[in-house]
Amino acid sequence: MERRIGVLGAGGMGSAFAAFLARSGQDVVLVGRGGPHVDAVARAGLLVHPQDGEPWRVAVPVAARAADLEPSSLDVLVVLTKAFDAADAVRAAAPALAADGVAVSLQNGLGLDAVLAEAVGADRALVGTTTVGATRQEPGRVTITPVTAAGGAQNHFGEMGLAAGGSRGAGVAAALTAAGLPAVQHDHVGEQVWSKLALAVMSPVSAVLRATVGAVWASPEGRGLVREMFDETVAVAAAEGVVLDRERAWTHAAGVFEGTGEHFTSLCSDVLAGRRTELAVMAGAVHGLAVRQGVPAPAHRVVLGLLGALGVR
Known part of the structure; x- marks a missing residue:
């Protein structure tokens, strides 16, 4: 029908x-x-x-x-x-x-x-x-x-x-x-939602740096920060009862980042254009759950703090 x-x-x-x-x-x-x-x-x-x-x-x-x-x-x-x-x-x-x-x-x-x-x-x-x-x-x-x-x-x-x-x-x-x-x-669908959140950690990093995915990924420091936020997201997911295969998820994410090239994430594009972002329901929500669950998330704290200092909401 x-x-x-x-x-x-x-x-x-x-x-x-x-x-x-x-x-x-x-x-x-x-x-x-x-x-x-x-x-x-x-x-x-x-x-x-x-x-x-x-x-x-x-x-x-x-x-x-x-x-x-x-x-x-x-x-x-x-x-x-x-x-x-x-x-x-x-x-x-x-x-x-x-x-x-x-x-x-x-x-x-x-x-x-x-x-x-x-x-x-x-x-x-x-x-x-x-x-x-x-x-x-x-x-x-x-x-x-x-x-x-x-x-x-x-x-x-x-x-x-x-x-x-x-x-x-x-x-x-x-x-x-x-x-x-x-x-x-x-x-x-919890595993799929949290896998997407783990993949999306590139967005706030690229927004802080005002850089394309390719530029972030080409930098050892940028790549390392993305990995830290990824690992924190996986840890928060586990605390929420959703266990992700960390290495399989990271292999997938790395492949996506490698293949994206000189493209701005939607969050970065919103920041560059001065538009309201979805940060609160993405990395912001993950950090909020990390605090509630007692999961250390220093990379999230620093990146979100920098975006906040720049007036990004």
Whole structure:
């Protein structure tokens, strides 16, 4: 049975998800909050530009604002706003979710289970991670990474914390996979979420240095600091009951860093542009748990302190 899928958040990520779903013929609506980009998509469709390939355009149905959605009209709500916008955005969209529907957060960081549970109920909430890479450019256009364009990005979601809507997620992974966004639903997604947090330690280091991933990785000191924060994250995960294979996870992370090259992390890009960041739900949340659990995390403390001194929040 076809599901009506709402993609909440019309930034680069949400726009890319909606475009892939629309191109595969699925019943999708991109839910924004007004503005030139949403207007452009409604008028002329969305132009998707792979970084190393030919662009393509697809018509994407748009709800300029969540209030424009019909009540109980969505079977699935894929949440891809910035983490700090999630509470207000999901609360506004909640009336559009059917009684037997499910909201799936694929955002960065910790705490999204509580946000979704408060807005739609724990039994209608799932959380996860994505490696899709997309950036909104001028209105009506997004760029996507080569891996995303090739269908190699990965999405993982399931129950974690207060999010307990597992049985309602049936078919969501299939819908995403059919659209070229490979997805897996897990009984419990803690390992995947914490693995993403461990991988994301490059972000605050690159933001402190105002440097690309390639530049940080080329520096023995930078590489060493990233490794310290990585090890601290793995230790905090273990204290929270999620045991990661440290060396396997580090081998994967090192491969990602090695292959990323001269690319700014999203956190670094936000800092350079003077935008609000997701630091609080990423490294900030990890450090907060380290303090609560009594896990030493000096590298997190120093890097977060430097970012704080620079006014980064």
